[in-house]
Amino acid sequence: MKIAFIDPSRPLPCDVGVGFCAEKCQLDEALAALDTLLDGFISKALAGMDFTGRRDEAVFLTLPPAAGLARLMVLGTGEGGEEADDAGLVRRGGILAARHADFFKASEAVLLSSGMDAKSLAALLEGMLLRNWKFTKYRTVKKPHAREGIKTLYAHVADVKAAEKAFAPRRARAEAVGFARDLVSEPGNVLYPASMAAIVAKHFAGSAVSVEVLSEKDIRALGMGALLGVAQGSEKAPRVVVLEYKGARSPKKAPIAFVGKGVTFDSGGISIKPADGMWDMKRDMAGAAAVVGLFETLAARKAKVNVVGILGLVENMPSGSAQRPGDVVVSMSGKTIEVQNTDAEGRLVLADCMWYAQECFAAKTVIDLATLTGAMVIALGKEHAGLFSNSTELAVALRDAGKKTGEKLWRLPMGEAYDKFMDSDIADMKNISGVRDAGSITAAQFLQRFIRDDVAWAHLDIAAVAWSDKDKALFPKGSTGFGIRLLDAFVADSLEKA
Numbered sequence: 001m002k003i004a005f006i007d008p009s010r011p012l013p014c015d016v017g018v019g020f021c022a023e024k025c026q027l028d029e030a031l032a033a034l035d036t037l038l039d040g041f042i043s044k045a046l047a048g049m050d051f052t053g054r055r056d057e058a059v060f061l062t063l064p065p066a067a068g069l070a071r072l073m074v075l076g077t078g079e080g081g082e083e084a085d086d087a088g089l090v091r092r093g094g095i096l097a098a099r100h101a102d103f104f105k106a107s108e109a110v111l112l113s114s115g116m117d118a119k120s121l122a123a124l125l126e127g128m129l130l131r132n133w134k135f136t137k138y139r140t141v142k143k144p145h146a147r148e149g150i151k152t153l154y155a156h157v158a159d160v161k162a163a164e165k166a167f168a169p170r171r172a173r174a175e176a177v178g179f180a181r182d183l184v185s186e187p188g189n190v191l192y193p194a195s196m197a198a199i200v201a202k203h204f205a206g207s208a209v210s211v212e213v214l215s216e217k218d219i220r221a222l223g224m225g226a227l228l229g230v231a232q233g234s235e236k237a238p239r240v241v242v243l244e245y246k247g248a249r250s251p252k253k254a255p256i257a258f259v260g261k262g263v264t265f266d267s268g269g270i271s272i273k274p275a276d277g278m279w280d281m282k283r284d285m286a287g288a289a290a291v292v293g294l295f296e297t298l299a300a301r302k303a304k305v306n307v308v309g310i311l312g313l314v315e316n317m318p319s320g321s322a323q324r325p326g327d328v329v330v331s332m333s334g335k336t337i338e339v340q341n342t343d344a345e346g347r348l349v350l351a352d353c354m355w356y357a358q359e360c361f362a363a364k365t366v367i368d369l370a371t372l373t374g375a376m377v378i379a380l381g382k383e384h385a386g387l388f389s390n391s392t393e394l395a396v397a398l399r400d401a402g403k404k405t406g407e408k409l410w411r412l413p414m415g416e417a418y419d420k421f422m423d424s425d426i427a428d429m430k431n432i433s434g435v436r437d438a439g440s441i442t443a444a445q446f447l448q449r450f451i452r453d454d455v456a457w458a459h460l461d462i463a464a465v466a467w468s469d470k471d472k473a474l475f476p477k478g479s480t481g482f483g484i485r486l487l488d489a490f491v492a493d494s495l496e497k498a
Contacts, residue, residue, distance in 0.1 A: 029115025093127025172300030180293035233322025262288030269342030375439030
């Protein structure tokens with residue numbers, strides 16, 4: 001969607017408009033001015049339609065010629081202050097984009113937003129961009145009655161330069177989320193370890209983000225036996241992609257590490273998954289995609305921080321060369337792992353990648369993102385991602401960032417009683433607990449064994465929130481891009497201000 005900021009004194013560029021109304025039919029400043037011009041036509045029409053301005057309530061009006069607009073959508077914003085925070089404004093923008101697609105066939109609209117401050121308008125527009133995303137790459141025929149959404153939006157602002165400045169980082173972040181969603185939406189025959197690595201390298205070419213792609217030979221030389229064990233059943237060779245962005249005043253300052261699980265397709269391996277729903281396993285690289293989107297966002301807004309991203313890219317397939325249940329692998333840390341279930345593969349990939357971040361970059365803070373456990377969906381549903389951490393300070397900062405952006409986290413417990421489930425009879429540990437209890441927690445306990453004592457660590461299990469089976473306020477059905485806005489806010493509030 002193209003967004004252009006225009007002065008309200010200019011002639012209207014299209015005949016479709018959008019305005020806002022709070023509870024009890026309180027028109028906002030811009031809509032009230034138009035209502036005055038029309039001798040109260042809008043307020044009278046709304047009263048006759050029993051419109052009250054409840055949150056997300058929307059109506060369609062046909063206006064008289066004097067308005068300069070033929071059609072108007074009025075969106076209810078609820079009680080004063082109900083959605084005054086950042087997350088609420090972003091959400092309102094998403095609802096607006098969805099409602100526009102429901103009401104109008106027009107590809108252009110003008111937003112009567114001259115009464116909004118630049119920061120609030122920027123948040124609203126970010127939400128519209130997020131909701132307007134679509135993945136139609138492989139469609140050759142349009143769906144009947146499909147709504148295209150807004151192609152061009154003109155926003156009324158008193159100060160064009162201030163609006164553009166406030167919106168620039170928001171636009172960049174929304175575009176990064178869109179790119180990550182595109183990656184997750186790609187099928188496994190198109191997106192596999194080598195192709196994803198190449199796409200990421202091309203995407204960051206010429207930017208402030210440096211990219212190094214480690215080949216299978218490089219990975220083997222590093223001793224990443226846990227990651228290689230997952231990959232050995234596939235014809236698609238693994239890759240580890242290393243992203244670096246240095247924006248801090250001192251380029252030598254130790255970076256914060258973000259590690260993403262990048263299983264481009266997960267059949268389960270020899271412990272094969274049921275056929276029903278296996279097609280969705282193309283999205284098992286959503287954690288890695290989120291890290292890519294985060295780095296695009298940080299570079300675009302020139303964040304004052306040093307960060308490193310580690311993407312562990314593998315395909316988990318059954319074959320004559322595949323890892324067997326009962327195999328023992330040696331991780332990069334030197335710790336041995338008994339692989340009792342080859343479908344618990346993500347933790348094996350993360351174990352080597354997290355160790356690599358600590359060993360090769362001296363990272364003192366490590367945050368991993370992974371669609372790790374189905375148990376997370378059972379525990380929290382699809383409203384929160386799971387948060388596990390060895391640091392209360394880090395956990396609180398991440399939770400606060402989640403509240404600010406609406407990408408909510410819920411911290412779950414960890415401890416020795418859970419950790420002992422991961423002990424193996426023949427190796428240092430096993431990759432599953434062997435019991436049904438606390439599956440997401442025991443997976444996190446496994447990961448913690450690859451975190452050094454002096455390193456702050458957080459694990460975000462995004463299995464429940466990386467994909468949506470239905471349209472929601474900020475995304476249509478499909479990939480959500482969860483984690484990018486959350487972690488961008490975390491970096492801005494907890495690292496850059498530190």
